[in-house]
Amino acid sequence: MQVLDAGAVRRWADACVRSLDANREAIDRINVYPVPDGDTGTNLLQTMRSALDALLRAPADARDAAGTSLAALAKGALAGARGNSGVILSQVLRGLAETVQGASTMTGGALRQALHRADELATAAVSQPVAGTVLSVLHAAAEAAADGPDDLEHVITSAAKAGAAALADTPRQLAVLAKAGVVDAGGRGLLVLLDTLAAVVTGREEESEVVPVLPRTPESLTTGREAGSVEFEYEVMYLLDGTSETAVDELRATLGGLGDCVSAVGDGAELWTVHVHCNDIGAAIEAGIGAGRPHRITVARFADQIAAQAPRFVRDRAVVVLVSGEGAVELFRSEGAVVVDLAAVGSPTPSDLLAVLVSTRARQVTVLPGTPGLRDRLAEAVAQAVAAGQDVVVVPTASPVQVLAAIAVHDPSRRPGDDVVAMAEAAAATRRGELALSDGEGITWAGRVRVGDLLGLLDGEVVLIEPAPADEDAVGDLACRLVDRMLAGGGELVTTVLGAAAPPGLADLLEDHLRLSHPEVELTVYQGGQPDAIILVGVE
Known part of the structure; x- marks a missing residue:
């Protein structure tokens, strides 16, 4: 699709309603900021x-072009906005509508400008913008749309992809x-709209019946709190006309x-929607009377959310493993652990680690x-998790062989405390060795190290050095020497994890060497795929 016409706008609005309906419960469940x-x-x-209802009810000549159709959607969204997220959605639609006023179609270039305008209006609609919310997702989408060709598919797919990343x-x-x-949650909802528009443009949407507008029910008298302080008990919303920019500014200050x-946003013409959380309902409405003509006043009491919360914990125990390498990740997942591939995520922050724990x-x-x-x-993330009521214990393991x-x-089936003690004892009883290439220079107990030297490490200390360049024979020789050194203090089991740089045949070489020099020792080999190690060795 090269342009969006009136029919495409209608199909998009219809698909948005269907997709939001399908995702409604999931989005509600993840709404934790700032109150769950x-x-x-x-x-x-x-x-x-x-918004869709307003479009379908509009006269034929008021929805025969992309510009007029988007304007009808924007007015309908503004008139029926629910909560902070609804107010922001109305401004997104207003941004799209303003950019193509009077135009029969929307091009890729127009969509690029529309997303930029939607970003401006949505940010202005929030009294205190916060990073990490729907505004961040919208801004990222608008920024991505600003680059590249004006092709409609490129603009919307770039925006949707950047929105997902944000x-x-x-x-x-x-x-x-x-x-x-x-x-x-708000950002997830916006992504539904972006993905749906991308599907319409690329032709992947499925036609279906328009979802009817739900009738007003007694349940609508209560609502969940999706923003603001728990200090205020009511959400007051109303439409306002017969006013001016100056009067609206004064109204915002009063509210x-x-x-x-507090938000007071308009459709660019004569209609405004006003939103506030407060305790004094009458004062909020009187402020609107002083600014213009309020109508369609809605007052909702915040529902008791505690009883409706989903259980925080759905299982008693979990083991989290932090390793790198595709093979190691699959190995520990097969053991039932929750695994984070450090090679894939880079350097995780305390917030990243906390998110994994939770x-x-x-x-x-x-x-x-x-x-x-x-x-x-990890200590910072664990401290926050424990403070929030989760029991988290870190078992000291400095290598995947100790994790194994x-x-x-x-x-x-053991008591949690006993199980942790058993794992800690097993890890502590495992000596860890490693073969790796040096990426710097320095002085070690084993001598001077230069860039490219092959190093044999035992419990984190350099004990063997093979000067660069190291070929496959040198790697095999140093691996055997390292294992011999580790077994000098005794041991019955040698566990090896092969890194990405391990030469072919290294495992067979070690097996032959142990069969001759330590026939009493059992060897176990795993493919780990660690990008920063040749081989990891554990001796028990």
């Missing part, structure tokens, strides 16, 4: 339904999202003194880090 268990999914759905990043921007292990989550939804979590480099960040030893004795 809000109605973001429900509010977005009701607002979009109001949504995934929201837990890193808002600690409350990281603690809950979720992304921002700001009565409560929070996402297990386990009451008691045992963490097995396969590297010592995460100690401080701990996993081998893990028994979910």
Whole structure:
């Protein structure tokens, strides 16, 4: 599709309603900022339904072009906006409509400008914009759309892809999202709209009946709190006309003194929608009377959200393993652990690690880090998880071979404390060795190290050095010498994890060497795929 015409706009609005309806409960469940268990999914759905209803009820000549169709959607969304998310959605639609006023179609270039305008209006609609919310997702989508050709498909697919990336990043921007292990609910709802538009443009949407507008029910008298302080008990919303920009500015200031989550946004013409959380309902409405003519006044009491919360913990125990390498990840997943591939995620922040802990939804979590480099960040994440009521224990494991030893004795049927002790003892009884290439220079107990030298490490200390360049024979020789050194203190089991740089035949070479020099020792070999190691060795 090269342009969006009136028919495409209608199909998009219809698909948005269907998609939001399908995702409503999931979006509601992840609404934790700033108060859990809000109605973001429900509010977005009701607002979009109001927009579609306004489009379908508009006269034929008021919906025969993309510009007029988008204007009808924007007015309908503004008139039926529910909650903060509904207000923001109305401004997104207004941004699209303003850019193509009077135009029969929307081109890729026009969509690019429309997303930029929607970003401006949505940000202006929020009294205190916060990073990590729907505004971050919208801004990222608008920025991505600004680059590249004016092709309609390129613009919307770039925007949707960037929006998805920004949504995934929201837990890193808002600690409350990281603690809950979720992304921002409003941002998730916006991504539904972007993905749906991309599907319409690329021709992947499915036609279906228009979802009818839901009738008003007694349940609509209560609502979940999707923003603001718990200090205020009511959400007051109304439409306002017969006013001016100056009067609206004064109204915002007045409402700001009565409560929070204040917004007063317009359709670019004569209609405004006003939103506030407060305790004094009468004062909020009287302020509107002083500014113009309020009508379609809605007052909702915030529902008791505690009873409606989904259970925080759905299982008693979980083991989290932090390692790198595709083979190691698959190995530990096959053992039932929750595994984070450090090679894939890069350098995780405390918020990233906290999100992993919370996402297990386990009451008691045992963490097995396969590297010592995460100690401080992991300690910070664990402290936050424990403060929030989750029981988290880190078993000291500085290598995947020690993680393997701990996993081998893990028994979910034991008491948690006894199980942690058993894993810690198994890990501590495993000496760890490693073969790796030096990436720097320095002085060690074994002598001077230069870049490219082949190093044999024992419990983190350099004990063997093979000067660069090291060929396959040198790797095999040093691996055998390292194993011999580790077995000098005794041992019955040698566990090896082959890194990405391990030469072919290294495992066979070690097996032949042990058969001759240590026939009493059992050898176990795993493919780990670690990008920064040749081979990891554990001796028990």
